Amino acid sequence: MTTSAAPRPAAxxxxxxxxxxxxxxxxxxxxxxxxxxxxxxxxxxxxxxARWEIIGTNLKLLMVGNWTMIHLPRIAIxxxxxxxxxxxxxxLIHARQVRRGTSTLAEMSLPTRTGDxxxxxxxxxxxVLLLLLLTTxxxxxxxxxxxxxxxxxxxxxxxxxxxxxxxxxxxVPGALVFAAxxxxxxxxxxxxxxxxxxxxxxxxxxxxxxGIILCFPLGVLLALxxxxxxxxxxxxxxxxxxxxxxxxLFVLLLLANVSLxxxxxxxxxxxxxxxxxxxFTLFTAAYxxxxxxxxxxxxxxxxxxxxxxxxxxxxxxxxRIVLPQALRxxxxxxxxxxxxxxxxTTLAGLGLGILDMLAVSEAITQQPDFRGQGLxxxxxxxxxxxxxxxxxxxxxxxQRLERKxxxxxx
Amino acid sequence: xxxxxxxxxxxxxxxxDAVIELEHVDKFFGSFQALKDINxxxxxxxxVVVIGPSGSGKSTMIRCIxxxxxxxxxxxxxxxxxxxxxxxNIQEVRRETGMVFQxxxxxxxxxxxxxxxxxxxQVRRVPKAEAERHAMELxxxxxIPEQAKKYxxxxxxxxxxxxxxxxSLAMRPKVMLFDEPxxxxxxxxxxxxxxxxxxxxxxxMTMIVVTHExxxxxxxxxxxxxxxxxxxxxxxxxxxxxxxxxxERTKLFLSxxx
Numbered sequence: 001m002t003t004s005a006a007p008r009p010a011a012x013x014x015x016x017x018x019x020x021x022x023x024x025x026x027x028x029x030x031x032x033x034x035x036x037x038x039x040x041x042x043x044x045x046x047x048x049x050a051r052w053e054i055i056g057t058n059l060k061l062l063m064v065g066n067w068t069m070i071h072l073p074r075i076a077i078x079x080x081x082x083x084x085x086x087x088x089x090x091x092l093i094h095a096r097q098v099r100r101g102t103s104t105l106a107e108m109s110l111p112t113r114t115g116d117x118x119x120x121x122x123x124x125x126x127x128v129l130l131l132l133l134l135t136t137x138x139x140x141x142x143x144x145x146x147x148x149x150x151x152x153x154x155x156x157x158x159x160x161x162x163x164x165x166x167x168x169x170x171x172v173p174g175a176l177v178f179a180a181x182x183x184x185x186x187x188x189x190x191x192x193x194x195x196x197x198x199x200x201x202x203x204x205x206x207x208x209x210x211g212i213i214l215c216f217p218l219g220v221l222l223a224l225x226x227x228x229x230x231x232x233x234x235x236x237x238x239x240x241x242x243x244x245x246x247x248x249l250f251v252l253l254l255l256a257n258v259s260l261x262x263x264x265x266x267x268x269x270x271x272x273x274x275x276x277x278x279x280f281t282l283f284t285a286a287y288x289x290x291x292x293x294x295x296x297x298x299x300x301x302x303x304x305x306x307x308x309x310x311x312x313x314x315x316x317x318x319x320r321i322v323l324p325q326a327l328r329x330x331x332x333x334x335x336x337x338x339x340x341x342x343x344x345t346t347l348a349g350l351g352l353g354i355l356d357m358l359a360v361s362e363a364i365t366q367q368p369d370f371r372g373q374g375l376x377x378x379x380x381x382x383x384x385x386x387x388x389x390x391x392x393x394x395x396x397x398x399q400r401l402e403r404k405x406x407x408x409x410x
Numbered sequence: 411x412x413x414x415x416x417x418x419x420x421x422x423x424x425x426x427d428a429v430i431e432l433e434h435v436d437k438f439f440g441s442f443q444a445l446k447d448i449n450x451x452x453x454x455x456x457x458v459v460v461i462g463p464s465g466s467g468k469s470t471m472i473r474c475i476x477x478x479x480x481x482x483x484x485x486x487x488x489x490x491x492x493x494x495x496x497x498x499n500i501q502e503v504r505r506e507t508g509m510v511f512q513x514x515x516x517x518x519x520x521x522x523x524x525x526x527x528x529x530x531x532q533v534r535r536v537p538k539a540e541a542e543r544h545a546m547e548l549x550x551x552x553x554i555p556e557q558a559k560k561y562x563x564x565x566x567x568x569x570x571x572x573x574x575x576x577x578s579l580a581m582r583p584k585v586m587l588f589d590e591p592x593x594x595x596x597x598x599x600x601x602x603x604x605x606x607x608x609x610x611x612x613x614x615m616t617m618i619v620v621t622h623e624x625x626x627x628x629x630x631x632x633x634x635x636x637x638x639x640x641x642x643x644x645x646x647x648x649x650x651x652x653x654x655x656x657x658e659r660t661k662l663f664l665s666x667x668x
Binding site: 100101300303305306307308309310311312313316320321324 | 476477478501504505507508509511513515516517518519521528529532533559574577578581
């Protein structure tokens, strides 16, 4: 533009980035209109036409299915204890970082730290608040308040405990007791409601977490097996990985549903959630094995040679030198696989007839109050949204973890 | 029998109490023979510098001494322990033998102090406090105590190599093997690493050093070994070696690099 003496920066930016050539201009106009239209429809759906009362009415069903009402406080208590547990892990990690001088929190002020937490978990917190606003009873509020207080308390406790030094005879049993807390919570819950009756979002979350925890060691072992010098072990690992990776997860779930009855009487056959979790574990382990193998291959030979030349045993070479680096190098891919697993838990509904969140969100549209009103869009959108919040938070945390672990290592 | 072989045998038998013994060692990579009938004995507190053109088997030879490579024939013993298939023997030899690599091979995910204390704590079960005290001593000896809490990626090449030396020394080895320790360094950093190695030699460490640093060989070596095409061609004192080499191949090599 030669006519205007000094075009404003914004105008320059628009011209450069949106209307550089006639073709660019056409694209800008077309996609601009499309974006406006989609946004308008979306906003209109969410705030005007959608009838969210089906969610509010059925929130308990969506979250925990037919969990017995009188046993709901157990979930709240378990959540609060796990919040204390999780908080104290944060505290322990922080204390360790301070000891090693790698803490980035130390130089952060309280407002920055709060801002950091909001950036990390803002969407999660906002979603929890939204869910709380949809509830009609005080129970969930009490649980949420308890969890927040518990997490803060745990953080403080962990910070103090992490500063102390423990002799080995105290540290090892202490760590074991600490690791056993989530398992204890599991038994506390199935004491009231057996695993076979865990439904709704609770099932999805539990199946995903159990699957992630169980598939991890199996995946690492398979990866090591595939690189083993022992031919039989290598062959078996490779065969397992390739067969499982070649099978659709949904088919495996269907198989888990029907095939066990051929082999064992139904009275002693494992319950459906167990079958689902086992299938998820075996399936994800095969993918994880390939991811871990990639990580193992990224470690230069010199690392192992140095470890060997120092006289480290083969187990120590792996556990102290190779695996820490290999697993760190493939964190994004690993978390990606875990996110997949989390979302794939919705296949258990149709595959095994478990009333998971997706199954609930379909079932509730058939209730007398809502039947024939086409509310499936609302319930599916809500379900998709919750899974997105979970997945997105995991993804963000994985990026952060990767950044943090990368500090000072290369 | 050629002159060179006689020379080697004559020299090898001179060593009274050998810490490292190689007898008739052969090593193949596929059909390529990397080591041909290697005979060498190295005495306590001796510093032996191995020189020779690239591909002559220098690195392969010292990598056989701590079993990073397996020899195919002959006998290798370190401090009286023979290297066989027995994994316990191999582990014992590796505990007694420190190795410094061309590429440093520090553990990038561990801080400097953890790099140095890892092996003593894991292999020798030294308590943490004791291991760290010893590590700080060693880091002072290689002149970088102030870097203890840093990570290898934050150090210069010369500093990294000195940490690698400290890491090996932490196992209190009887023998130190150096595989071209200065070849990957920028010129201005070579000196600081060689200085540390000279200190070590003066302190009486038994060392085998594969290097192209002729100044170091002249100044520090008790004996110089010249290798070519997988064979030990000539062994002698630095004076003999640099002033009066006997073999044609030695003369040619020295004329190329000096």
